[in-house]
Amino acid sequence: MPYPFTLPTTSSFSFSSSFTCESHPSLPLNASTHRGVVRDTLKKFKRLPPTSQSPALSTLISSLHSYLPYLFALDAGLSHHPTTYPEEITVTLLTSPLIQWRPTLSLPPLPGREPPRLKVTSLEHDLFFTLTTLAAALTLQSRTQLHPLYLTTTAPVGTSHRQTAISSATKSLLDAAAIYDYLSHRCSASASSHHHHHPPPPPDISPPTIRALRSLALAEATLLAVLKDDPYPAVVLQQRNENDTEWMYKPPDIPKVRAHLFARLCLAAAEHAGQAYALVNTHKVSSEFVRYLDDLRRVARAKACRFFGIDAELGGEQGKGIAWLWAGLKELGVDREGKHGGGSGSSNTGEKSKSLMKGLKKEWTERREDKKVERGLDWGADAGRLEERRVIEMLEGKWVRQNDTIMTQAIPPIGPLLAQMPTGREIHTIKPFQPPLLEPNVLEAMRAPPDRSDEYGNYPSSDDETAVDSSMAGAFPGTQGEYRTGTPNYY
Known part of the structure; x- marks a missing residue:
């Protein structure tokens, strides 16, 4: 990013x-x-x-x-x-x-x-x-x-x-x-x-590329308006930072109204990234650029799902909050639905070894991205996909634990949630270039x-x-x- x-x-x-x-x-x-x-x-x-x-x-x-x-x-x-x-x-x-x-x-x-x-x-x-x-x-x-x-x-x-x-x-x-x-x-x-x-x-x-670049810049600027007040990416970083222990005792807070507003800003960013992707998808431009636009759209939608989840959880609807987190993971290409039936969904050995392999691959990808950040090279070339997945999984772990032991609310299906997403909301206007x-x-x-x-x-x-x-x-x-x-x- x-x-x-x-x-x-x-x-x-x-x-x-x-x-x-x-x-x-x-x-x-x-x-x-x-x-x-x-x-x-x-x-x-x-x-x-x-x-x-x-x-x-x-x-x-x-x-x-x-x-x-x-x-x-x-x-x-x-x-x-x-x-x-x-x-x-x-x-x-x-x-x-x-x-x-x-x-x-x-x-x-x-x-x-x-x-x-x-x-x-x-x-x-x-x-x-x-x-x-x-x-x-x-x-x-x-x-x-x-x-x-x-x-x-x-x-x-x-x-x-x-x-x-x-x-x-x-x-x-x-x-x-x-x-x-x-x-x-x-x-x-x-x-x-x-x-x-x-x-x-x-x-x-060419005109399509220029318009796509305009939409991309607007999508990234819109996501920064959210990042400014989104405490979670920093918390996920702090957990991996040996110089920091503050996260252990200070949970981040987002007021309810803001969570809903942030979700709508993320949806506006997703719409801009989607427009950019549609403009150059069949066009003669580099595949890395096209893939980045698609990743950015998914990340922005996943963030929107996370904020709708935070909004639901703040309102005491933990089951619905977890469903929104799963919806966010699905936007990122990770499927959770149907795997959480009755606690552990990987009973047979084949499933276990498969999920172990997935875990190792994910850990390896994460380590490689951390190294890129340290060296200042092409970090963030996945449009923040890995970072958002870490944030959602951190919340998911916490809420699923609480829900299994305290709230025990049913987790609704995610299809209807995704179908009722509102429209995006713009925050920036582009000043004319002189x-x-x-x-x-x-x-x-x-x-x-x-x-x-x-x-x-x-x-x-x-x-x-x-x-x-x-x-x-x-x-x-x-x-x-x-x-x-x-x-x-x-x-």
């Missing part, structure tokens, strides 16, 4: 080779310079060991933020978008650009191989790739912010630290959702306008002719080992001033 995106890489590109800007002759050169920094940063990021990638994210995000205003200015000048600039920008296309991106969501032709590079021949598609890269980097940033909450080898994170981490991660995800939202509106606008001479976009930036604009004085300065030629077209792509390392800031006279944007120096 959230999805562990792999970031793409891209070839170098000289805007002057395809575009000329009559109103601001230096704009193509400046755009190439900033794009070169992004290309370098992506290349370096790809080569870092996974453990060093988190600290490098902020550098990467700020290089994208510095480049985007130039790309949007070119885009506005080319398409004659009315802009909020005081002066008009006019850009002419000389020849179709040829830009390469190494995609990361498209299906590779062979398992274990990287997907082939894609040739992008329109400025708009390059803009889409750049923006989806930023949104994926923001999603990775949200993972970095949440990571400390999942560690079991260090002292547990305090409540205020936990709340801050979840709030920051939510903001990162909603920023990503705003980018996908902007792009999906833009897809619809392009489709209905007269841009039919463009080739269809590759799967990574394309970043160049500062008026920066734009004004680009009315001057370029002070050097734009020689970027001849470098190899950013994932060639032989690529020339052109860390550009300050490498040429007259560029230093453009880099005072709060981003670190790149040389």
Whole structure:
């Protein structure tokens, strides 16, 4: 949790080779310079060991933020978008650009191989790739912010630290959702306008994928709103943390009203994940991504069942509470119904050895996931399925014990419960993404002719080992001033 995106890489590109800007002759050169920094940063990021990638994210995000205003200015000048600039920008296309991106969501032709590079021949598609890269980097940033909450080898994170981490991660995800939202509106606008001479976009930036990514970001942000006040995942972690004994004497509490609200938020998240899955299920995108969307939908529904169970149990209906937990396990692919007849359902030896094998396999999966969390690699790639199963089984053990000895209520069948689930309830609204604009004085300065030629077209792509390392800031006279944007120096 959230999805562990792999970031793409891209070839170098000289805007002057395809575009000329009559109103601001230096704009193509400046755009190439900033794009070169992004290309370098992506290349370096790809080569870092996974453990060093988190600290490098902020550098990467700020290089994208510095480049985007130039790309949007070119885009506005080319398409004659009315802009909020005081002066008009006019850009002419000389020849179709040829830009390469190494995609990361498209299906590779062979398992274990990287997907082939894609040739992008329109400025708009390059803009889409750049923006989806930023949104994926923001999603990775949200993972970095949440990571400390999942560690079991260090002292547990305090409540205020936990709340801050979840709030920051939510903001990162909603920023990503705003980018996908902007792009999906833009897809619809392009489709209905007269841009039919463009080739269809590759799967990574096609309308269904963009809409699926938007739904995914919204689903993850919605689940974080629940995680903020859901004490159980932390308790399950504490039980496996040798540095912590507090859980033994302090049971978590969730007020009744909140439990019902949380269940409905989880159902909204499940609906978003389900929409995302339906959009890309038959589409040419990676099977890991499609499987994650399906897992996330199941996990969100299982969480909803758990909260309906907590709600029932708080109201004294323990039998119904247990049925809801079983419904949650069923959503996760674990069947309990019919196995609990009269206490132990595994009387014959075959059943016993089968359940022992299952237990060992589960323990092994859990240990492997814990190791991934410790190493900070692709932890949570199961969309939190294992974590939710642990939470439900912890409650199940406690309630079944109590019910067998004290309450002895009948456990109703789960079919009717699942059939009467209410609709989801939304909590977030996506704020509109505002394309970043160049500062008026920066734009004004680009009315001057370029002070050097734009020689970027001849470098190899950013994932060639032989690529020339052109860390550009300050490498040429007259560029230093453009880099005072709060981003670190790149040389």
